[in-house]
Amino acid sequence: MSQDNSSREQWGSRIGLILAVAGNAIGLGNFLRFPVQAAQNGGGAFMIPYFVAFLLLGIPLMWIEWGIGRYGGKFKHGSAPGMFDVLWNHKLSKYLGATGLFISLTIMIYYTYIESWTLGYSIFSIFKMYFVETPNFENMKGFLHSYQGIQQGNGFDSIATAYVIMLVTFFINFFVLYKGISAGIEKLAKVAMPLLFIFAVILVVRVFTLGTPDPSKPEYSVWNGFAFIWNPDFSKLNDPKIWLAAAGQIFFTLSVGMGTIHAYASYLKPKDDIALSGLSTAATNEFAEVVLGGSIAIPVAVAFFGVATTQEVAQGGAFNLGFVSMPIIFQKLPLGEVFGFLWFLLLFFAGITSSVAMGQPIIAFLEDEFGFSRKKATIILAAFVLICVQFVVFFLEFGFLDEMDYWAGTFGLVVFALIETILFMWVFGADKAFAEINSGGDIKIPVIFKYIMKYVTPTILLIIMIWWLINDAIPTLMMKGVPDEKIPYILGARFMMLLILGLILFMIHLAWKNKQISKVEA
Amino acid sequence: MDLTTSGIIFWIFGWSVVIGLVSFCFYKILTNKRGNKLEKNLN
Numbered sequence: 001m002s003q004d005n006s007s008r009e010q011w012g013s014r015i016g017l018i019l020a021v022a023g024n025a026i027g028l029g030n031f032l033r034f035p036v037q038a039a040q041n042g043g044g045a046f047m048i049p050y051f052v053a054f055l056l057l058g059i060p061l062m063w064i065e066w067g068i069g070r071y072g073g074k075f076k077h078g079s080a081p082g083m084f085d086v087l088w089n090h091k092l093s094k095y096l097g098a099t100g101l102f103i104s105l106t107i108m109i110y111y112t113y114i115e116s117w118t119l120g121y122s123i124f125s126i127f128k129m130y131f132v133e134t135p136n137f138e139n140m141k142g143f144l145h146s147y148q149g150i151q152q153g154n155g156f157d158s159i160a161t162a163y164v165i166m167l168v169t170f171f172i173n174f175f176v177l178y179k180g181i182s183a184g185i186e187k188l189a190k191v192a193m194p195l196l197f198i199f200a201v202i203l204v205v206r207v208f209t210l211g212t213p214d215p216s217k218p219e220y221s222v223w224n225g226f227a228f229i230w231n232p233d234f235s236k237l238n239d240p241k242i243w244l245a246a247a248g249q250i251f252f253t254l255s256v257g258m259g260t261i262h263a264y265a266s267y268l269k270p271k272d273d274i275a276l277s278g279l280s281t282a283a284t285n286e287f288a289e290v291v292l293g294g295s296i297a298i299p300v301a302v303a304f305f306g307v308a309t310t311q312e313v314a315q316g317g318a319f320n321l322g323f324v325s326m327p328i329i330f331q332k333l334p335l336g337e338v339f340g341f342l343w344f345l346l347l348f349f350a351g352i353t354s355s356v357a358m359g360q361p362i363i364a365f366l367e368d369e370f371g372f373s374r375k376k377a378t379i380i381l382a383a384f385v386l387i388c389v390q391f392v393v394f395f396l397e398f399g400f401l402d403e404m405d406y407w408a409g410t411f412g413l414v415v416f417a418l419i420e421t422i423l424f425m426w427v428f429g430a431d432k433a434f435a436e437i438n439s440g441g442d443i444k445i446p447v448i449f450k451y452i453m454k455y456v457t458p459t460i461l462l463i464i465m466i467w468w469l470i471n472d473a474i475p476t477l478m479m480k481g482v483p484d485e486k487i488p489y490i491l492g493a494r495f496m497m498l499l500i501l502g503l504i505l506f507m508i509h510l511a512w513k514n515k516q517i518s519k520v521e522a
Numbered sequence: 523m524d525l526t527t528s529g530i531i532f533w534i535f536g537w538s539v540v541i542g543l544v545s546f547c548f549y550k551i552l553t554n555k556r557g558n559k560l561e562k563n564l565n
Contacts, residue, residue, distance in 0.1 A: 012560075017560070044536070219523075226529070227525040230530070230532050230533040231528065231532075272560050276551060283543040287540050291537055
């Protein structure tokens with residue numbers, strides 16, 4: 001196998017690479033999921049398990065994925081099957097890598113649709129399209145549902161607008177992917193990420209200067225919002241669920257376990273630094289999450305709705321907070337249309353820098369293992385995703401998206417992270433793996449991390465996986481509490497996912513078979 | 523629900539850890555000889 005990586009694309013600059021990987025990590029969850037998790041799981045005390053998980057799970061996994069990616073890139077592999085094949089010389093290893101392709105592809109199918117809502121809402125904000133005389137949860141939910149085509153008459157008569165905006169989002173995504181690593185993904189990151197941070201800082205400053213919007217309700221203040229997030233409840237630290245919630249949040253926020261970081265890192269050269277770049281990526285993501293994400297949605301919700309209602313909103317989930325509560329708030333703020341525009345465009349930038357990352361592993365797989373041109377690989381991926389997303393768009397109300405999100409976007413991540421950690425730290429070998437991560441490094445990673453990556457990280461992953469398996473996966477698999485009318489759609493989502501996985505496995509088989517034939521012929 | 527002293531301490535703690543880490547990383551990137559360059563640009 002060749003170790004000459006020079007014919008593959010390259011990143012243009014280090015900051016561009018860090019912004020692109022940070023863009024992959026910074027997603028809607030930083031601004032919507034984190035504050036909800038913190039508020040629900042002990043407030044300030046949540047930061048203790050959160051930072052412990054960051055140290056023992058987040059940073060080690062980040063380094064593992066950068067390490068596997070750059071190592072795979074040496075052998076011209078930009079996706080998990082090829083990378084696993086060079087880590088473990090066994091005929092099964094490449095098939096284990098199918099998990100990485102399956103997860104990124106499946107998430108991309110539904111994530112791009114969600115991302116298109118943020119683009120739509122940024123337009124609706126600036127044109128005040130959801131603005132009504134008396135904004136409340138009912139009419140904002142109605143607006144969202146009419147936009148999604150779930151009900152009619154609260155703003156939209158059909159799903160046509162959502163569909164067109166989805167197509168626009170798709171076009172932007174695949175145009176960026178078609179342009180390539182440096183001219184597409186890196187350029188996008190260099191524009192979108194600084195804008196995201198500027199918009200977020202503007203919004204944070206606005207939140208800090210809100211005070212008490214309604215003087216007749218002094219308890220509805222932004223400071224009480226910060227109290228809701230930061231006042232510690234130490235009693236919660238005895239609850240293992242809080243520690244698992246923190247580990248889960250770290251896991252989701254860093255976008256590890258998806259195969260995307262590997263793909264980006266594969267375009268590095270063998271002596272490029274990954275130790276400092278990996279840490280910088282994780283740190284940038286944490287800044288976006290803890291400092292910016294924690295200072296917008298929840299504090300502003302408490303300032304307008306009070307703690308009790310915000311608790312209800314938070315329990316309703318991240319979409320409820322982002323697409324129902326925030327539009328009400330923007331209607332009550334002077335220049336709310338501008339702040340709404342900034343908020344949703346910020347979410348769109350967070351989304352698109354993540355979704356292009358999800359497309360890259362499959363494109364790299366088609367390019368590296370089948371010799372396809374980038375154009376051909378992008379067209380194939382675009383066509384496939386466009387076909388699959390139809391089911392997500394039209395069966396949204398029947399839980400099609402939720403089912404995909406659970407198996408690929410939640411449970412699958414832990415499975416893949418566990419596989420890659422075991423392969424890299426145990427099969428490839430902890431000494432070799434640690435040396436690989438440190439090679440060319442601008443910082444020296446403390447040796448203790450070798451042991452953390454070998455023993456602690458996989459143990460935590462195993463605990464999370466078993467916990468989720470017992471508490472969530474089995475009930476979800478058995479469709480406990482699912483209304484009868486949704487069951488055919490849930491089964492349909494599962495069938496589609498199995499089809500995707502089967503197709504990926506078949507393509508891996510085909511790619512390696514072709515390689516063997518070429519080798520014999522040569 | 524008022525912001526308590528321990529709430530302020532945790533708030534400062536959370537922000538300090540993150541801002542400290544980001545500052546450390548970007549200081550290291552900008553001050554080492556490689557700077558913003560990747561391997562291909564070094565020669």
